[in-house]
Amino acid sequence: MRASGVSKQVSSGGQPLTILDHVDLDVAAGESLAIVGSSGSGKTTLLSLLAGLDLPSSGEIALAGTSLNGLDEDARAALRAGRVGFVFQSFQLLAGFTALENVMLPVELAGLGDARARATAALESVGLSARLGHYPQQLSGGEQQRVALARAFCGEPQILFADEPTGNLDTITGGHIIELMFELNRARNTTLVLVTHDATLAARCGRRLTLASGRVQAQ
């Protein structure tokens, strides 16, 4: 994964606003990177650009060896399918779907076989084998985030993007989630991009990138 000279501008209220300013970044396969910085420094924006959820105003981004520039929305989605996993601050499970169905989704989207078996195994690995048929509303926040972790790893992604995965959880539950995430990451040798404003958490990653007002302050 590579970003070179990436900038992002948006116009808010007619005035151009620079959210990211010439960010250069290189993440090798299997590496883990923490993006840190205070709230509003552009962490989420950078993550969404790296994952191809959005396009930069200028600069180049390559994901899994493929340049994202010039790819349309669908092509970028196809690139993500089966390669990329996500964990969000607000869990983002589909309400009408059971835990199992939520976890099966990326596998099915990637067209991999055995969705059910994989999803069951993934939920087992996060300790939720007893909650397969439960709906997100029936699960606590920590349990929901565990389902989200299962979903993220189930498709055996090469890269995992996590945006403040413990932001909505208490310290103890958050700690469990983090342990689980690093454990799964280690076992699968997944590339990890973790956004956080927690310094101890960032310390557990192989590298850190500090953002301030959209600029790389330290790497």
Added chain:
Amino acid sequence: MNVFAFAWRRLRRGWRSGELLIVMLALIIAVAATGTVHLFSERVRLAIGEQSGDTLGADLVYRARDPLPASLQASIDALGLHGTATTLFSSVVFAGDNSALASVKAVGSGYPLRGAITLAAAPFEDGHAAHGVPAPGEAWADARLWQDLQLQPGAELQLGRLHLKLRGVITDEPGKGAGFDDLAPRLLINADDLAASGLLGVGSRAQYELGVSGARDALARLRAEPLADGVKLTTPQDARPELRNSTRSAGQFLDIAVLAATLLACAAVALSARQYGEKLRDEIALLKCLGARRGFLTRALLLQLLLLGLAAGAAGALLAYGAQELLARALGDLLKLDLPPPPLLPLLEAAGLGLLLLLGFAAPPMLAARNTPPLRVFQRSESGSTATRAITLIAMATAAALLWLATGDVRLAGWVLAGAGGALLALASCAWLLVRLLTPLRRAAGGGGFAWRFGLGNIARRRGATIAQVTALGLALLALLLVSVVREDLLSSWQKKLPPDTPNQFLINVQTEELDALKSFFAAHGYADLQLWPMARGRLIALNGKPVTADSFPDPETQRWINRDFNLSWSTTLNPDNRITQGRWWGEAGRGKPLLSADAYAIERLNLKLGDTMTLDFAGEQQTFTVSSFRTVDWDSFKPNFFLLAPPGAVSDLVPRQYLTSFYLPHEQRALLRQLVTQFPNVTVLDIDALMAQVRGIVDRIVRAVEFIFAFTLAAGLAVLLATIEGTRSERVRETALLRTLGAGTGLIARGLIAEYAVIGALAGGVAAIAAQTLAWVLAANVFHIAYGPRPLLWLIGTASGAVVVCGLGWLSLRSTLRTPPNTVLRQS
């Protein structure tokens, strides 16, 4: 906290966040659509009513057997209305050596106040609208009198002591019925000549009429005044049965459009309120946590509803006023109707409808949200009771009230409500079955067609929403299909009741010895199977053995009817335009038996029961008959029909009889009539071509008006459907964004969406088609009295069009959510 302040703040916030927008929009569309249709059909109805004033010669006619009281004329003058007096009586008219009994009508200047007399120079020539009335000393006569007296233009006529110059042939005249009650030939004279004739002395029988026309509100005030003894009021609607039926049917067709619009409104508001109620649950749980009491929540919710209802009602009513005005501007010329100004009452009703809709359809699901336990703050699945049964009952009761209010026609509203209720039940059960059926798809994994499995699985996943959506969409489609079925099938069968070859000529006074000659005359001119009906004229002299005269009956209509001869015919077979309602038709077995079959009008006038006996005097020959069956007769069929029928052989051979028939004569063959009267001079020709054209014109106009209103209802229905689908937008946006981040392409998401909506649409459409057709069939049989059979093709069309329409609307509404950028997921909480 102050409830009002809270409700107000809540409404403003809900408005800004858009969640109330859908409820409000549905409500406004509902009020606007019903209001527009209601208002416009009210105007069309009024206009059609006035139009038939042309056929009566006035907007209102007062009738009495004595000169009308001077106070009536005073009221007419005081209200600024126009009045014109007419006197009718029978008298013998002489022309040279010939004489004939004529029905004389003496008219004053200004007659007719509405419509026109058509006048021709000679019999069977084309007529044109006459200017004014016959000058004093002159007379106009109809073709029958010309024929009976063998008149030439300018001939000298004698009426009592009066000598008149003949000036024209009346080919059409307002107030002339198509039945056989007005058989005597007409002579029209100037009212100023009346006294000179010396015919209206003491004890002479005459009918005095006063026609009135003028401004609508003045007419309404005149109608509200009490009638003097012996005075009867006739309005255009009851002037002629065939027009009365047409206007009544027109009213009912318009009612159906109003009902359909109302149903649509109910469906839209119910669905959007349900969606809103679901959204309210989180908030209510939170408020409860913060210490809000139930009473506070109830008051706050009701207050919100009230404010919402008033705003939507007012906005909808204003929109309705504008829309119906646009409709009227656009269609006024096309309809050839002089639309009266819109009545304002329906507007108020429409605004009130907003409130009623809210209370019946929006309040229950919203108030049910009060049952949400505060625990939901932690566990979103705790939803509390939804009290579905109570909600359904309240909704049904409200729908009943709405339908009844919309039409005031209990029977029509009842049928439509029963139909909608049945459809609702069927829709909900089918939706439930569908959810059941599709549940395995949620678990099926692997293999191709993930998009389909995903879309169809979603139907099963959103169980509650699916059932609600299928029901609401189905109800809306039912309304749409109903108006299109009614338009297609019912309207055209109604129009077909007067096919182009409907008889426009009647022949009467055919004597027994002329029968064969007449038949061969017609056979030679292409009318091979002309059916001739025998007819004897009798006078009712006793009912159940008790002697009767006109004075035995209190009401003037029966008195007038009794005073005339009854026309009695006989047959073993019944024409298709007759239907036995009580008793049995005698068929072949009846030959020679003294039985009678009476038509509904005779039953009503004489208050008949089965088994009553009627004694008739046929020119001295008296015979008693027993009433053995009741019939209804379709008088609009323009075929010979009789109030009284007997079996062949029941009427003594000594009784004089004549024959009559009707047939269709194309305009270009009118010369045949001249040939006919030359060859059979004493056969009388009744030419009702002009009347037919008038009736057809009115029917065509009504059909066109109804079609436009239906089209409008259809458009409103589509808007409602769109609104219900729009209600799911925020959920779709969230879902699409997430699927995107997980790597789903636009195509896959779109296919899933289409699969979901196609199945929901097909199901809703299929059930709606069957329901619409059943309802149309019931309405055809019970309300419109026209033949209508099932058309299975419509079920297919309904299913397919349901799928296409719902898919199309879903696409229209949710297409933009397909482009939701995936990074919105990162910005939501």
